[in-house]
Amino acid sequence: MEPGGPVEFDRVVPASGNLMVCQRQFWMGTHRAGMVARIWADCDLIHVLIAGIRIKTVRSHLSVNDLATLVRQGAVPAGPAPLPPIEDGDAIEVERCVNRGGGVSLGQHIVLAAEILAGRRVGIRIEPTTLMFYDLDTRELLRTRANPLRPEQMKRLRGARPAGPPPRPSVEPVRVQRRASNSGIIMVAGQKVALGRLHRHQTVTVTVSETTLAIELTDGDTKVIRRTTTQPVRSIKGQRPRIATSVS
Numbered sequence: 361m362e363p364g365g366p367v368e369f370d371r372v373v374p375a376s377g378n379l380m381v382c383q384r385q386f387w388m389g390t391h392r393a394g395m396v397a398r399i400w401a402d403c404d405l406i407h408v409l410i411a412g413i414r415i416k417t418v419r420s421h422l423s424v425n426d427l428a429t430l431v432r433q434g435a436v437p438a439g440p441a442p443l444p445p446i447e448d449g450d451a452i453e454v455e456r457c458v459n460r461g462g463g464v465s466l467g468q469h470i471v472l473a474a475e476i477l478a479g480r481r482v483g484i485r486i487e488p489t490t491l492m493f494y495d496l497d498t499r500e501l502l503r504t505r506a507n508p509l510r511p512e513q514m515k516r517l518r519g520a521r522p523a524g525p526p527p528r529p530s531v532e533p534v535r536v537q538r539r540a541s542n543s544g545i546i547m548v549a550g551q552k553v554a555l556g557r558l559h560r561h562q563t564v565t566v567t568v569s570e571t572t573l574a575i576e577l578t579d580g581d582t583k584v585i586r587r588t589t590t591q592p593v594r595s596i597k598g599q600r601p602r603i604a605t606s607v608s
Contacts, residue, residue: 364424366402366438367431373397373410381406382426388415400438401427404519407442414442417524419455419483419496443522451487451523452514455496458482466491467513474503476596485523486514494527501527501592529592533569536596540564548573550591555583568593 373379377390379397386408388397397415400407401422408415427435456464462475464484473482473493483499485492486507493503514520538546544560546553549568559577567574568587575583 364403364427366400366441367427367435368398368400368438369430369433369435371397371399379408382422382430384421386416386418400442401430401435402438402441403427405441405521409442417443417521441521451485451526452517452520453483453485453523454517454519454521455481455483466509467517469508471505471508473505474594477502483527485527486517486520487523492527499525499527501529503594504592533567534593534596536566536568536593537563538566546575549587549593550589551587553585 373388373392373395375393377388379386379388398409406420407417458473458477458480460478463470463472483494483496491505491507540559540562544555544557548566562578565576
């Protein structure tokens with residue numbers, strides 16, 4: 361067996377529903393207590409199957425040494441990964457590290473994720489027209505971007521796999537800053553809010569929840585309005601005012 365190659369082994373789901381694999385817990389649910397789970401694992405992914413049905417797929421935390429330890433404990437060389445084939449039009453996922461400029465490499469394209477994500481490893485759900493960047497542990501949606509890839513390019517991406525459930529925006533309130541326009545308007549998550557000309561050019565803090573926008577005005581008052589969009593927050597800080605340079 362090649363070092364680092366995939367392995368398979370069985371584990372019985374305990375009464376707690378928490379299956380332990382190399383110091384990591386996998387929540388299977390108490391209704392599966394006593395069932396035998398088949399684990400397929402390599403250094404990239406871990407698949408959990410029960411009765412031949414794939415229950416979940418997660419990012420692997422295992423090293424080559426961990427896999428060797430599992431083999432010594434009875435794991436056997438594994439066959440192909442239990443993933444369905446990728447069909448045309450299906451969403452896929454890959455993992456990439458965000459570079460210092462906030463971009464990731466997808467085939468021949470460098471796509472801007474966000475500078476704030478620099479140095480972070482993220483998951484990318486790739487749909488026909490959309491890229492969704494998400495946290496690998498929580499599947500929290502971090503950013504969305506247009507997809508520049510053609511279908512044939514998507515299939516050739518390194519590490520591509522069938523996509524899991526769509527990532528979701530965080531339900532925790534997010535605090536952002538916005539600078540009001542000449543007419544006192546700010547834009548948050550695709551929603552325009554008129555603060556009035558009294559607040560033009562002022563920078564305000566906005567707490568964004570699933571249902572409301574709470575705007576902390578510079579006079580100490582807080583304006584709470586109903587949120588009318590479902591777009592994720594794409595920027596935290598307000599734009600700096602643009603200053604025209606003189607031309608001699």
